[in-house]
Amino acid sequence: MKKPLFAVWWTLFGDPVRAFGVVSLLLLISLAIAPAKNHFSEWRHYQDQYLSLIRGRGDAVTLQRHLQGGIQQIWLPDLGVVDRCTTCHVGLKEASLADVSMQPFRRHPVIPHKLDEFGCVVCHRGQGAATTVEEAHRSTLAWEQPILPARYLEASCGQCHRAALTGTPQLNLGRTLLARYGCVSCHTVKLPDGGTMQATDDPPSLSHIADKTTREWIYAWLKDPQAYAVSATMPNFKLSDPDARDISAFLIANSTPLPEDTATLPASAPKAPPDPTTAASLYGESFCASCHAVQNAAGNVVGGDIGPELTRVGSKVKPEWLQAWLRNPRAYDAETAMPHYRFNDQQVSLLSGYLEGKADSDLLANVHLDVATPEQIAHGKTLATEYGCAACHEISGIKKPENFAPELTRIGSKPITQLIFLRGMPHTLPDYISAKIRQPRSFGAALKMPQFSFAPAQGDALTTALLSLTDRSQNLPRALTVPAPRPSDYQPAGKAGKLMADLACFSCHTINGRGGDMAPDLTWEGSSVQRLWLQAFLKNPNTLRPSLIRRMPRFNLSDSEINELTDYIMTVYQTPAFDRDSMPESGYPAAQVEQGKQLFYAKYACQSCHIVDMKTDKGYIGPTLTQVGSRLNAAWIYNWLKNPQALRPAAMEPNFNMSDEDARALTAFLMMQRNSGKQEAKK
């Protein structure tokens, strides 16, 4: 064994001259290592490949001139970016490479940002400083930030942009879901501007739950909320039978009665609905479906999602409570999004009878609960505390827990080394978050996080929203953040303000930045409409936009309430942009009216979306204008025609860049549209 080694040693170094030669050769080789490594590096290979790719093209000379050999780097100290990606991705900025699909030479798709200002890793993640394919894109021993899959790319936009963007529907949806499904009730998410994300769901208080429903229903609901209502946002806590039994026992025992809920209707009111179609049409006329959904025979959930689904509501609520609720929902829940409809006793009886009929006999068929023992009730309280029920619901006797679940403020930058993955799961942060959302209990049966019922697209949207919560989003230079508009806490004052709260106007309408988006923005309503029309509309809302299925319901307001509201709206909701008396309501010259008519039908073709003459016009995207002369203010029409978006930024009607003369003629024509008024006068 030792002899051949010795022989080799002797051959190489036995003779001093030969030894000198061998050592020199070794030295030369070692000196050549660095340049050789450089020469055979991956990026040089790609740059050579790029050169041969562009050689045959028509614009080869231009492309070649753009190509700078060697390692390229985008250095942005403000963002902490050192990106060498452009060393291999050499064609990113070449518009003429649109047909090249081979990576790394593909042109970058058009985006609103410049590569030199933001670099690559801000959006794509990965290791910007790396110069090999493996280290730049994947998590290796030295690095753990792999490339963000295209599936979640919108997360990167969300690091700087806190407001909703047109181009990021997935991110927008994810953020909405985080708030709507109450994720942020348990998990704190701090925003860079110092605020925290707020939940937008409205989980009911459980302090008076025994007035509303039975223990059996609570049990069935806790066991499987989606069995009661497929669109329920309440997650499934996978409770065992005894646990559900004990929590339901606790909630009933803990509930205190409210006097209004037990008051029954006067005997004069009919007990049962005399005619089911009358009740159904009252449900329709009151536009209950604008907020409440019902699952139809085909399994589709049809209706709005502001209020709870009513498919099986008859199996849930007690008749006395339902009647009290329909009479005045604010007596049970002062903050509810449901308007106070001012139904009369007969209507309450009709509607409650109709809703009681929406029952599912199977739901509670197998629920048999014995009388609860004090031990069960005490155990129920312990469970309700442990599962964090009070993080979402108000429960008397249990405080809302603080920091109940892990904070998610920087979840998008969580190091992989701090995560515990399941067997067989890809070791990446997006996969971890996505699995946590889909199957939280698969990470351990003892975990408290409940099972939500998200569709795959919703899960992806949530993952995207969570991935946007990175270290970078917290540490961005102020100049680069695009904050969301501050949530408005606008509150109308005085008696009218109380009335608007009672009618829950803000559930559908936005005023001064606060409110829902189902109905028109009323911020400048006082400048827009005429007083008499508003009074008549509040008394009996008629159809303005035939294409909409969600409409303003009739609240059965008294005359004094209508006056109160009208006075307030006409006085307070005035735009400073123009004077509402700057245009006359009538008395336009016939020639100008005729010119307006020509413009309406020919030049601007307004009939594509609006109806002025019921016989000839058919367009129904915009409001019907047959009576617009008695509905809208003339100065409003004129200014609206000049620039709709200046008055309501979200308006669909395009800005026609109309001349003053045209706008005046059209206003004259529109102000003459008072058909029904004339007919009524004739009668």
Place this chain on the structure above:
Amino acid sequence: MTRSSPALFAIGLIVVIGSAGCAQKSVPPSTLEPTAFGAALVESSGGKQIGATGAVLGEPVVVQVNDEQGNAVPGALVEFSGPAGVNFDPRAGLADSSGQFTSNVELGGVAGRYQITASTLTKTQKRVDLKLEEIALGYQAQVGHQLDEKYCVRCHDPESTPERVSNYDNLETKPHAFTDGDTLNKMTDADLTAIIGHGGPALNRSALMPPYGYTLSKTDAQALITYIRLISDPPYQGPGMMYVQK
């Protein structure tokens, strides 16, 4: 001997680690043994969908295996394949009791059209393919899609839903659907920019198409055009390609 034992130990260790690594990577033996064989594949639903790049399509792709008589074949093996970047969940499986196989499709990270293939085997081990096309929207097309949803579909899409009634039937001059490649592919980008910006009269067409040049930005209009080009059927070839063909 003393010297070689660490070496042996090291070799042994490498072998153990290596085999462990291999064991992890090895694919579990396929349990998919078809119990029946069909003769044809038909699409039930899920073709021609529009999704974002890299996203899972909103609806799963459902295909049905039929026999020669056109009856459903439960238990036939269906396999999906597609270009790089496209993932299927599940990629392969047996048709259910109604002869159908359902798979969720994740599109690749590059915007464009994706052709995916569903295939099944006949009794004679012959492969039967069904090709479906899905469209992935990049950033620009995504913006265009959102703008289309807000400003355009009401008139340009004849389909009505309860939530969104179409205005198509009310218009004297019928607008072209954005997928109408036979018409729209003949218009240049400049034409489309003009008609979006200045309305129908800009191209001597109906004034029922209003101008959006003072409502939408140039970038918005460009985004809309990108979107229209991407979803057109037959596909838009681009001005360069048209020139070559001529």
